[in-house]
Amino acid sequence: MSKKEDIKLLRINYLRGPNMWTYRPVLEVWLDLGELEDFPSNKLDGFTARLTTALPALIEHHCGVGERGGFLQRLEEGTWMGHVLEHVVIELLNLSGMPTGFGQTRSTSQHGVYRMVFRARDEQVARQALAEGHALLMATINSEAFDVPAAVTRVRDKLDDCYLGPSTAAIVAAATDRRIPHIRLNDGNLVQLGHGARQRRIWTAETDNTSAIAEGIARDKDLTKSLLKSVGVPVPEGSVAKNAEHAWDCAEDIGLPVVVKPSDGNHGRGVTLDLRKKEDVIAAFKVADAHGSEVLVESYIPGLEHRLLVVGGQVVAAARGEEARVVGDGKSTVQQLVDTQINTDPRRGTTEEFPLNRLTLAEDEVILLDLERQGLAIDAVPEADRRVLIQRNGNVSNDCTADIHPEVAHAVSLAARVIGLDIAGVDLVTTDISKPLSETGGAIVEVNAGPGLLMHLKPAAGAPQPVGQAIIDHLFADDDNGRIPVVGVAGSRGTHTVSRLVAWLLHLNGRHVGLACRVGLFLGTRRVESRDSANWDAAHRLLMNRGVDATVIENSAASILKDGLAYDRCQVGVVTDMDGSLSGLPGLAHYDVQDEAQLYKVMRTQIDVVLSEGVAVLHAAVPALVEMAELSDGEVVLYALDGTLPAIHEHRAKGGRAVFLQGGAAVLAQGQSETSGANVESLLKRFAAAGSGAAAEVDAAIVLAAVAAAWAMNISPELISAGMDTFVPDAAPAVAAA
Secondary structure, three states, X not given: OOOOXXXXXXXXXXXXXXXXXXXXXXXXXXXXXXXXXXXXXXXXXXXXXXXXXXXXXXXXXXXXXXXXXXXXXXXXXXXXXXXXXXXXXXHHHHHHOOOOOOEEEEEOOOOOEEEXXXXXXXXXXXXXXXXXXXXXXXXXXXXXOOOHHHHHHHHHHHHHHHOOOHHHHHHHHHHHHOOOOEEEOOOOOEEEEOOHHHOEEEEOOEEOOOOHHHHHHHHOHHHHHHHHHHOOOOOOOEEEEOOHHHHHHHHHHHOOOEEEEEOOOOOOOOOEEEEOOHHHHHHXXXXXXXXXXXXXXXXXXXXXXXXXXXXXXEEEEEEEOOOEEEEOOOOOOHHHHHHHHOOOOOOEEOOOOOOEEOOOHHHOHHHHHHHHHOOOOOOOOOOOOOEEEEEOOOOOOEEOHHHOOHHHHHHHHHHHHHHOOOEEEEEEEEOOOOOOHHHHOOEEEEEEEOOOOHHHHOOOEOOOOOHHHHHHHHHOOOOOOOOOOEEEEEOOOOHHHHHHHHHHHHHHOOOOEEEEEOOEEEEOOEEEEOOOOOOHHHHHHHHHOOOOOEEEEEEOHHHHHHHOOOOOOEEEEEEOOOOOHHHHOHHHHHXXXXXXXXXXXXXXXXXXXXXXXXXXXXEOOOHHHHHHHHHOOOEEEEEEOOOOOHHHHHHXXXXXXXXEEEOOEEEEEEOOEEEEEEEHHHHHHHHHHOOOHHHHHOOHHXXXXXXXXXXXXXXXXXXXXXXXXXOOOOOOOOOOOO
């Protein structure tokens, strides 16, 4: 078989919000199969066998068949390479630790050109997976060697570099379970939960309630200890050592054995335990001095180290440490014994996905000191059956949450409150956490801000704890989803006027409104930018603004196709029209949208995201929009100039709400009741008198759409009427649809 030319990746576009494909971000790829358009999978000799050998788990892919093995069935029957690439990329993401189940591939109007999409939590990870999947597929087509494990490693490395850390990801996942939206604010782990004025922020396990003063206290271990001691929390006796000799003096005063550690270190770095000799104390001082500004000498508390997580004053999880030891065989060095007896544990690794760290002896000064105290070095060969201590309490990853004694929980919670931390990792040493510290002689040795959660999420032993959920429940009350009202307005004519009218009415209703539309970006009644702001970036800025408690966002078909919606759900979704969009927005041809059926799939996105407690507002004079009503998870309000339309009649017969024009005024109807509202004709005359270039786009239907959207936001008919009477059209020129 002759070598096939590469599939060409014509365009790659990251859709950051809900889109015509799905509610979630996806990577959309335009593919030109070239000559492979004539070679579906069943026409390439041995292709399916080679592909399933490279990626055996493809058997798990259901595909359109809807059951395990469905994709393999499609391969055997014959499917095109764009579809195959979709599944290859999804499988690489699965293998790399970012499970992905969604993908679609569809033909376009151009021969051999396809649009392929797949779920993409992170754009850079998705692009890496695409590149690796493309290379793997072409190698498989052409019977060439390809290193799949190496490709998976490259995707996983990109995931480690770019995606949220496991602690932050767990909190975000818990927020998603509560339908709380999130926005990543930097390339690291700073995340906004919720929108606008109701948002909260986290940075890993720190929150916007975490006090900088409390963090400073927690970093100063000597100050922490003195504050805890003042309220009766048991802590080890200790003092600050000025130098190595002074450290020994402190040890003698306190009484042996002792612990030497940095005053402001973290993650246990530079901490040496159970010191009984002067030379050991002096050596430990040098290690601790390299990791902090001061060195503490403390009495040694016998027992195992425990890490307890406190959230909002409650202990929500606990993990116990254990010693790491090896047994000599009389032939292997200490390093070899560690590699074969400890580092082979599948729970150990060098990345955050592993609950236990791989031990690198040469890089850990504390381990080297403990070996020296045993008369050993890493290249020494312990005699057969000798037990060698490698690491003390270095594996705090065994869940013991169910074992905590209430008095221990009380002491730990008190410690976090005294320091002032809303979320804290409290380290204590005790021989038995199921007994009071007064019985075991245990003590709290550290209180840490911004604690890691991995030991509780993926313990080496025991049950995982729902710590992400605990943090979300601490930040948000049971009835709080962090959302502010979002009104999304989509269509091709006059949508910026609808948006401005709705924003004005919300302003009169006492809201601090953010508005992103074609004629600018507004905060309240102040236009802060005059450029076209009917786009994802401008809308996102409003959702990030703590001063905004309601937003109105204009969306065009082109902006939905380019970026998706800026919000995951909305309180009110408005679609004004379908007519004129194709001819009025020539940019849609770039996205291969060439008829009303294709446009329908784009515009329905606005209605797909309406909350169950929200409202879809639709123009009843447009049959396609009447059909769209069934897509709304919430209520539907119809509007039209003619209140006798069959769609409005049927909707009202079912008790639904509708808005129509009668005698120059808007009528707000629900079921058989009717309320006369805004003077529409008067507003239209003011638009004309203002000389606004936008007046040509403003008609009675546009005003009725705004009235319906305001009513959907539970603004009273009286206020809507007054608001329309007081709205002042400006004389700004009309802005062409983007």
